[in-house]
Amino acid sequence: MSNLAVIPRTLRHCRSSPLVTARPGAVLAARRFPQLQQQNRWLASNTGAVTGGGSDYQLGPANTVQPQPGTQVVGAINDSGRGGSGSGGGDGGGSSGSSGSSGSSGSGGNGGNGGSGGQKHKGHDWSGTAWKVFEAAATTGMSLGVLGLAGYGYHRYYKSIVLQKIDNAFNLGHDPALSMATACADKDDEQPWIVLPQQKKINRIIGGDPRGRYYLLVGEKGTGKTSMLLAAMHKVEGDSCSMMEAHADPEIFRLRLGKALDFEFHEDYIGSLFSIRGPRDTTALLDIERALNKLEKVAINRRKAEGEKSKPLVMIINSMHLLRNDENGRDLLELLQQKAEAWAASQLITMILNSDDYWVYERLKQYGSRMELISVKDLPRSQAIAALKNYRMKYRKEEPPKQDILEQVYDLVGGRLAFLNKVARERDMIAKCKEICQDEKTWLLNKCGLLGMDMDDDVMDQQKFASSAMVLVRHLVEKEKEDAKKAENAGHDHGIHGHKLPELELYKARQVMTRAEFIEEFDHINIFTIDCDSKVRADSVPMMNAFREVVAEEGFDEYLEDTLQRISDIESLGRTREITIKDLWHGGKYNMTVKNHKGQTEKTISWDVTPGDRDAEKSDD
Structure with missing residues (x-):
């Protein structure tokens, strides 16, 4: 009998198992048993192979057919009585051969060395699991190690680059302020047209000669303070010095400081890619502290590299008067002074502060043990006339005018370099001088104009401010007349050397105004000025000319008294309560x-x- 399908005896009597008879040469598959389906698929690919053995399938506890692990796979049995060749079973367990239909006994097949009728059950292989766990742990550890080394390397590299950029900002020709000042300058501008008396000292400070000090430049607007600093920086080509402009907003001050030092405040830091957190987000004041700390490290590194003979770095902060006299401005000023004091003590960095207003000096004087004051004032008559001649030749390319015209110009605008520069550019210098004086008078009346007896009570606060200024204006004009009479009686002529503007001590000026808080605001808006000796006077010669014209107007005294009386009446009404029946x-x-x-x-x-x-x-x- 060839091509017969041998059906196990246990399957013949199984009623609950649906059997499907395959084509000749294939086995019967049971739908409910995956093992049988797997063997049927194997038999379908191997035509003529059958499953043998009478004990391959047995009934389970519920009379269901359950496959055994040792199922034999044998070749086809023919009638000639040839023994079937055994094949390896399962996962390595072999089975013995089966006898033919004629009663001849078959010999063991090629795969009969494994077992005697079934597959042995093996325990769990813990060695493979342990190896996989070790492999995963090693991979994770190596990844973390590479990430950590890369992050640490980037962090060290970034810090070194930051210090290198700050150090490069103090090299020759790298200062932004100096580059901007000399961008469109002519070769003729390299030599100053007038040398101020403080220029030599500023040159030595920028050159790094005096050590152990920090400096405050104080003077009115337009006296040439910034020009002196730029000229000194240009002389050394910006070597070891940097300059920035101050601002009232701490955020803008922070950005300008970063521009001067070439410091990005870690805004270009990408350490978060390596799970390294950068500096936390805080206020602008803390960022300024960080930038100054980096500058200090650069100065220390330079001192170590160049030795004790290396000159200190110079940090210039211009326009300090732009800081507001409030809590934020005072905190920033205190921070800068603390750094300046520490740097001056170690002779690492020399800080130079430039201001037009008195309140900066008054604030720094309280704790300024190593601070040195440099006061810049208007030019005297001889130097002002010489500067006017030089300016005239530079801008007009013509011979200087007559001496009497130059004297008249000086009488109108004084020795203020900013005014002399404007006048020298014009063809008619006298007309320009009168225009400047008119502008100062307009500024005075716009800020401190009086409203008289008919003013509304809503503007009383502004009129307190204006009337205080006008009271001091009248007092200075009267004092000038008294000083002129005294000088005439004594036979002195103060006009030979220059203008002698009437001045008053600060505490007396507050007594005259009967208000103490307004004088700093007057200094800020350039009505009056307070010098380093705490003397109050007009901000400039054109402003003093405006004082004289305003006081000389007809009815000024009555108008001022009416304004003061109206202010008193409004305050009296505010303090008085009327009871009626x-x-x-x-x-x-x-x-x-x-x-x-x-x-x-x-x-x-x-x-x-x-x-x-x-x-x-x-x-x-």
């Missing part, structure tokens, strides 16, 4: 009756009001 209005009166203990009326009292004479009261006053 409406029943007594228009001739009304009260009648009161007095009774004794028996209830009998003893007397009647009337209370009325007699209106007074307002005109008579005014005449008595």
